[in-house]
Amino acid sequence: xxxxxxxxxxxxxxxxxxxxxxxxxxxxxxxxxxxxxxxxxxxxxxxxxxxxxxxxxxxxxxxxxxxxxxxxxxxxxxxxxxxxxxxxxxxxxxxxxxxxxxxxxxxxxxxxxxxxxxxxxxxxxxxxxxxxxxxxxxxxxxxxxxxxxxxxxxxxxxxxxxxxxxx
Amino acid sequence: xxxxxxxxxxxxxxxxxxxxxxxxxxxxxxxxxxxxxxxxxxxxxxxxxxxxxxxxxxxxxxxxxxxxxxxxxxxxxxxxxxxxxxxxxxxxxxxxxxxxxxxxxxxxxxxxxxxx
Numbered sequence: 485x486x487x488x489x490x491x492x493x494x495x496x497x498x499x500x501x502x503x504x505x506x507x508x509x510x511x512x513x514x515x516x517x518x519x520x521x522x523x524x525x526x527x528x529x530x531x532x533x534x535x536x537x538x539x540x541x542x543x544x545x546x547x548x549x550x551x552x553x554x555x556x557x558x559x560x561x562x563x564x565x566x567x568x569x570x571x572x573x574x575x576x577x578x579x580x581x582x583x584x585x586x587x588x589x590x591x592x593x594x595x596x597x598x599x600x601x602x603x604x605x606x607x608x609x610x611x612x613x614x615x616x617x618x619x620x621x622x623x624x625x626x627x628x629x630x631x632x633x634x635x636x637x638x639x640x641x642x643x644x645x646x647x648x649x650x651x
Numbered sequence: 652x653x654x655x656x657x658x659x660x661x662x663x664x665x666x667x668x669x670x671x672x673x674x675x676x677x678x679x680x681x682x683x684x685x686x687x688x689x690x691x692x693x694x695x696x697x698x699x700x701x702x703x704x705x706x707x708x709x710x711x712x713x714x715x716x717x718x719x720x721x722x723x724x725x726x727x728x729x730x731x732x733x734x735x736x737x738x739x740x741x742x743x744x745x746x747x748x749x750x751x752x753x754x755x756x757x758x759x760x761x762x763x764x765x766x767x
Contacts, residue, residue: 487676487677487678487681488676488677488678489675489676489677490675490676490677491675493674493675494671494674494675496674497671497674502667502671505663505666505667505670506663506664506666506667507663508666509662509663509664509665509666509667509670509690509691510658510659510660510661510662510663510666511659511662512662512666512691513658513659513661513662513663513665513666513690513691513694513695514655514658514659514662516658516691516695517654517655517658517695517698517699518655520695520699520711525699525703525707525708525710525711525714526710526711526713526714526759527714527759528711528714529710529711529712529713529714529715529717529718530714530715530717530718530721530755530756530759531691531718532689532691532692532695532696532711532712532714532715532718533689533691533692533715533717533718533719533721533722533755534691534718534751535686535687535722535725535726535744535748535751536662536666536690536691537666537669537670537673537685537686537687537688537690538686538687538726538729538744539741539744539745539748540670541670541673541674541685541686542686542729542733542740542741542743542744543740543741543744545679545740546739546740546741563740564733564737564738564739564740565733565734565737566679567733567740567744568729568730568731568732568733568734569678569679569680569683569730569734570679570680570682570683570686571683571686571726571727571729571730571733571744572680572683572726572727572730572734573679573680573681573682573683573684573686574683574684574686574687574722574726574729574730575683575687575722575723575726575727575730576680576683576684576687577683577684577685577686577687577688577726578687578719578720578722578723578725578726579719579723580684580687581687581688581689581692581715581718581719581722582715582716582719582720582723584689584692584715584719585689585692585712585713585715585716585718585719586712586716588692588696588708588709588712588715589709589712589713589715589716590709592696592700592705592708592709592712593705593706593709597696597697597700597705601693601696601697604689605689605693608688608689612684612687613684616680616681616684620680
């Protein structure tokens with residue numbers, strides 16, 4: 485599936501949902517700052533990688549998909565499965581998050597802050613997209629290999645534990 | 652107090668912006684990448700450097716690598732529970748935050764034990 489941008493999707497969220505994200509995001513950022521102040525930068529740094537967006541995003545995605553599902557029957561994926569796919573993407577994104585941290589760790593003492601933040605954000609995006617593409621390619625190859633193997637009768641018997649129904 | 656308020660406002664704006672961008676993207680596995688956007692870090696690092704200096708931010712970023720590893724575990728487990736076990740998103744994503752916290756602190760202690 486090709487990457488698409490659908491601006492109209494912004495209208496699906498209500499203002500209360502935007503407000504909830506704002507409050508949750510703001511609260512997590514403030515808590516990260518308070519923890520760093522109380523326990524020092526080593527513990528505080530852990531909280532810079534808090535899943536701040538994911539819980540709200542997954543819940544809202546599930547809610548919107550349930551609504552759509554009720555409207556049009558026979559959708560391919562159930563709403564929570566789609567939220568699970570979103571989580572798999574977040575796992576790929578977390579590798580990019582580590583790349584962001586490495587860039588800030590190595591460059592921030594030596595270069596201007598603005599340059600470091602731009603470089604770190606680009607590193608996050610590049611690594612996250614590379615991980616997403618790599619996962620997509622690996623899955624496609626695995627699926628193709630499995631499909632090819634499952635056409636051999638012996639493999640079907642071995643996988644299912646019984647004789648294939650067709651000769 | 653003003654500093655906390657500033658963090659709430661900046662953090663809220665950055666997190667909301669990334670979440671809104673994610674809403675517009677398809678397929679959802681790609682939009683999910685933005686679920687792990689460095690939103691809290693972007694909002695925090697600038698304020699931290701202004702207040703404590705670049706070395707302090709660098710130490711925070713080193714610990715953030717461990718936080719990101721815990722995030723990978725969090726998102727992988729959440730994904731598996733939602734797809735394979737068909738559990739709903741709200742309890743999974745909320746309860747798994749405890750897993751993230753445990754993994755992040757465990758990794759931090761492990762790392763320090765290894766270094767000492």
